[in-house]
Amino acid sequence: xxxxxxxxxxxxxxxxxxxxxxxxxxxxxxxxxxxxxxxxxxxxxxxxxxxxxxxxxxxxxxxxxxxxxxxxxxxxxxxxxxxxxxxxxxxxxxxxxxxxxxxxxxxxxxxxxxxxxxxxxxxxxxxxxxxxxxxxxxxxxxxxxxxxxxxxxxxxxxxxxxxxxxxxxxxxxxxxxxxxxxxxxxxxxxxxxxxxxxxxxxxxxxxxxxxxxxxxxxxxxxxxxxxxxxxxxxxxxxxxxxxxxxxxxxxxxxxxxxxxxxxxxxxxxxxxxxxxxxxxxxxxxxxxxxxxxxxxxxxxx
Numbered sequence: 001x002x003x004x005x006x007x008x009x010x011x012x013x014x015x016x017x018x019x020x021x022x023x024x025x026x027x028x029x030x031x032x033x034x035x036x037x038x039x040x041x042x043x044x045x046x047x048x049x050x051x052x053x054x055x056x057x058x059x060x061x062x063x064x065x066x067x068x069x070x071x072x073x074x075x076x077x078x079x080x081x082x083x084x085x086x087x088x089x090x091x092x093x094x095x096x097x098x099x100x101x102x103x104x105x106x107x108x109x110x111x112x113x114x115x116x117x118x119x120x121x122x123x124x125x126x127x128x129x130x131x132x133x134x135x136x137x138x139x140x141x142x143x144x145x146x147x148x149x150x151x152x153x154x155x156x157x158x159x160x161x162x163x164x165x166x167x168x169x170x171x172x173x174x175x176x177x178x179x180x181x182x183x184x185x186x187x188x189x190x191x192x193x194x195x196x197x198x199x200x201x202x203x204x205x206x207x208x209x210x211x212x213x214x215x216x217x218x219x220x221x222x223x224x225x226x227x228x229x230x231x232x233x234x235x236x237x238x239x240x241x242x243x244x245x246x247x248x249x250x251x252x253x254x255x256x257x258x259x260x261x262x263x264x265x266x267x268x269x270x271x272x273x274x275x276x277x278x279x280x281x282x283x284x285x286x287x288x289x290x291x292x293x294x295x296x297x298x299x300x301x
């Protein structure tokens with residue numbers, strides 16, 4: 001069972017992310033600011049994690065040096081705050097299915113960064129090394145197809161129950177391409193976060209407290225980003241709607257719970273192992289987006 005646990009956790013992580021793609025898109029389409037959304041989800045995660053971390057790890061708190069804290073601050077700034085805000089902006093230009101599809105480049109990005117940092121070794125003369133290199137090329141080629149090619153669309157199986165009021169989901173080619181590249185850059189920052197958190201965890205092995213600190217730092221950073229872009233107080237109000245559901249789910253389940261699972265998985269099997277399971281979220285998201293969001297699926301996208 002212990003050998004299968006990383007596989008089960010990796011699959012669970014992708015199912016949770018599929019739910020995030022769907023709820024985030026529905027919340028942003030309802031008019032919620034992507035910057036305010038990012039702040040609230042990180043704040044919800046922090047409020048959830050602080051008492052949990054105190055309860056379970058108050059007796060085993062490792063020493064936090066200034067050097068390690070600075071690394072955590074930068075991890076939070078680029079890997080979480082910047083990545084999530086770029087993701088939110090890109091999602092406004094595209095669809096939840098596109099968000100899941102471009103996330104398939106994450107294994108290639110993560111692997112490439114791991115190779116550059118000498119955390120992974122590629123032997124091109126061996127079959128395994130050749131397969132990895134081909135996989136990276138195919139992944140990036142797929143992202144290019146998503147960005148530049150739009151084939152005929154496949155009608156959703158039904159339109160009766162969906163959260164988005166606009167079943168056509170029209171996006172201009174310019175905004176679509178912009179959204180793709182913003183999403184890819186967000187994935188690059190996310191892959192960098194996956195790779196670089198491993199060395200930091202060796203210096204600060206408390207995974208739960210590590211996750212809590214990152215969420216707290218990201219909450220503070222996201223607040224100032226949201227304040228800079230959305231000073232209209234009316235856009236900060238939460239009601240009993242899809243926006244609140246998306247905040248609670250993304251904050252507590254995704255950021256609070258899944259970040260801890262990811263940290264555990266990275267420590268046990270490495271960042272590339274976790275990233276390899278990313279395509280599962282596309283399958284789940286594509287099926288659910290047709291039924292619940294009424295999205296059109298295009299050949300090539």
